[in-house]
Amino acid sequence: MKHPLRHVWGRLLLAGALTTGLLACQGRQGLRSEDSEKVTVLRGVRVIDGRGGAPLENAAVVIQGTTLQRVGPVDEVEVPASATVIELPGRTVLPGLISNHSHLGMTRGTDSGGQNYQRDNIARQLTQWESYGVTTVTSLGLNTPLIYELQKEVEQGTLPGASILSGDQGIGVPEGAPPMKVVEHQLYRPATPDEARQDVRETASRHPAFVKVWVDDFGGTVKNKMTPEVYTAVIDEAHRQGLRVAAHIHDLEDAKRLVAAGVDVLAHGVRDMEVDAELVDAMKARGTWYIPTLGLNESFYIYAEGPAWMADPFFRRALSPDLARQLDDPAWRASVLEDGKTAPVNKKALTINLKNVKTLHDAGVRIGFGTDSGATPVRIPGFAEHRELKLLTEAGLTPLQAIRLATANAAELLGLKDRGVIEAGRRADLVVVQGDPSTSIDDLSRIESVWHRGKQVPGPTSAPAQE
Ligand SMILES: [Zn+2]
Known part of the structure; x- marks a missing residue:
């Protein structure tokens, strides 16, 4: 991938152009003082929520701890001052x-x-x-x-x-x-x-x-x-x-x-x-x-x-x-x-x-x-x-x-109501890709990051974990 994004809680491994998009970023200590639940916001993204409807453009996805706390248009979602905000223009977020x-x-x-x-x-x-x-x-x-x-x-x-x-x-x-x-x-x-x-x-x-x-x-x-x-x-x-x-x-x-x-x-x-x-x-x-x-x-x-x-x-x-x-x-x-x-x-x-x-x-x-x-x-x-x-x-x-x-x-x-859709209250199991899979399914393989229960995990080409 051209812009590997590797932001992991407690340590920052951001590389390339995306670092410039970081509006606010605090370490573990700063977040703890505000809230025991860490907050990350994926901002400026296109959201495919999983239910089959048209994507939501220019959205913000708020992850709190392991859960999705809020999903909506950028100008309607309030971002806590202590949140880590990751700007992701041109990217699409979909459910894991x-x-x-x-x-x-x-x-x-x-x-x-x-x-x-x-x-x-x-x-x-x-x-x-x-x-x-x-x-x-x-x-x-x-x-x-x-x-x-x-x-x-x-x-x-x-x-x-x-x-x-x-x-x-x-x-x-x-x-x-x-x-x-x-x-x-x-x-x-x-x-x-x-x-x-x-x-x-x-x-x-x-x-x-x-x-x-x-x-x-x-x-x-x-x-x-x-x-x-x-x-x-x-x-x-x-x-x-x-x-x-x-x-x-x-x-x-x-x-x-x-x-x-x-x-x-x-x-x-x-x-x-x-x-x-x-x-x-x-x-x-x-x-x-x-x-x-x-x-x-x-x-x-x-x-x-x-x-x-x-x-x-x-x-x-x-x-x-x-x-x-x-x-x-x-x-x-x-x-x-x-x-x-x-x-x-x-x-x-x-x-x-x-x-x-x-x-x-x-x-x-x-x-x-x-x-x-x-x-x-x-x-x-x-x-x-x-x-x-x-x-x-x-x-x-x-x-x-x-x-x-x-x-x-x-x-x-599977009878699981806690995942499979991007909406508040569900698990933050997410895939972030470049491009728009709603118009080109091939863009689904342009994975930039994967999030499982609110934590970023190694992706297929951004991390050396799959040797
Ligand atoms: Zn089988």
């Missing part, structure tokens, strides 16, 4: 992005599997998501009990990185989905509806945000698919326990059956055929959420094709050395492109998925935001979410509609 479908600890470098569910690895992933402006991440299944420790530490401020919501272990299938290497206490595979109910009750004792199920035979590559008897039992038992159920799906028929059985969230897009009025009507009637995960299928082949943006620092910073080596390797690229199956199959799925999200969005179905980032090495935490926003605009959503999915809608899907 929220992922409704990601996975923690399933990859390290180019390696996949539950053996990577380790504290140091997950901690690194959480700071990567946060640095790309994704301030809340839902790990939708395949979690060991370690997730609850990490979740608590992030909220207490003792562990840096994105806030966590848990989909606990999730309910898989014996000799079936998900086809991943797992470790102990990372996944249930019940054989009967009764076993499934027992697994849901055990899950409920840990108070996750969701119960996850997988209803897919991965194109016939796994032996068994979850039966309607088992997922009906899971949904019923979860609802008895006050929990919601999110389902991995691929096919329209499964989506319809799950919605009829009362599932709360379809955690992937329908990718075998175009959605029809029957699904639209059922989802609207029941208020079922839909997470398209457009980038999932693209991730199988796009890096082998070597698009120009793979040279951008914004992308490179998200790669471990091992992964960068693989993605740049001509032999690996050729093996992906020449197998005659991977690219065509996934391109077709993406094409259907793009069409379906537009249909469902325009019909008024509730749409959330997620990419399945972290499930495999090529679903790259932080970068994947920005790619997903771009794909949503390629599906035909406006940039403001796409941003709404990743902010206000994603918070609502």
Whole structure:
């Protein structure tokens, strides 16, 4: 970035032209004498509040402690004398992005599997998501009990990185989905509806945000698919326990059956055929959420094709050395492109998925935001979410509609009223970018600073934290 802004409480690391914009700035002592809650004002900014409406130009955003205290036009917002004021002309502030479908600890470098569910690895992933402006991440299944420790530490401020919501272990299938290497206490595979109910009750004792199920035979590559008897039992038992159920799906028929059985969230897009009025009507009637995960299928082949943006620092910073080596390797690229199956199959799925999200969005179905980032090495935490926003605009959503999915809608899907929108009283989870993402979604990747609960954290290109 041209003008790195690195203002951290108690120490000033402001560089470049922005220092001249600083109207008032006091150290920790000065602020404490005025108020135990520190106040920072981002001034002269364009605000995209997350709800999909037109941006507010020349605004002031007042952060007090961890919370947004005031948001409004510059001449209507009173600035306390003790506040730190940061002038940000030409910049846009939007809510921190929220992922409704990601996975923690399933990859390290180019390696996949539950053996990577380790504290140091997950901690690194959480700071990567946060640095790309994704301030809340839902790990939708395949979690060991370690997730609850990490979740608590992030909220207490003792562990840096994105806030966590848990989909606990999730309910898989014996000799079936998900086809991943797992470790102990990372996944249930019940054989009967009764076993499934027992697994849901055990899950409920840990108070996750969701119960996850997988209803897919991965194109016939796994032996068994979850039966309607088992997922009906899971949904019923979860609802008895006050929990919601999110389902991995691929096919329209499964989506319809799950919605009829009362599932709360379809955690992937329908990718075998175009959605029809029957699904639209059922989802609207029941208020079922839909997470398209457009980038999932693209991730199988796009890096082998070597698009120009793979040279951008914004992308490179998200790669471990091992992964960068693989993605740049001509032999690996050729093996992906020449197998005659991977690219065509996934391109077709993406094409259907793009069409379906537009249909469902325009019909008024509730749409959330997620990419399945972290499930495999090529679903790259932080970068994947920005790619997903771009794909949503390629599906035909406006940039403001796409941003709404990743902010206000994603918070609502999770039942969180404390974030996802820029308004007084919500958490100060913010992304500051150069330019105007309401007219060009590409400007979202021009991140200048990220704020999580009122504190500035390292961004993707402004800080050396992601080596
Ligand atoms: Zn997933």
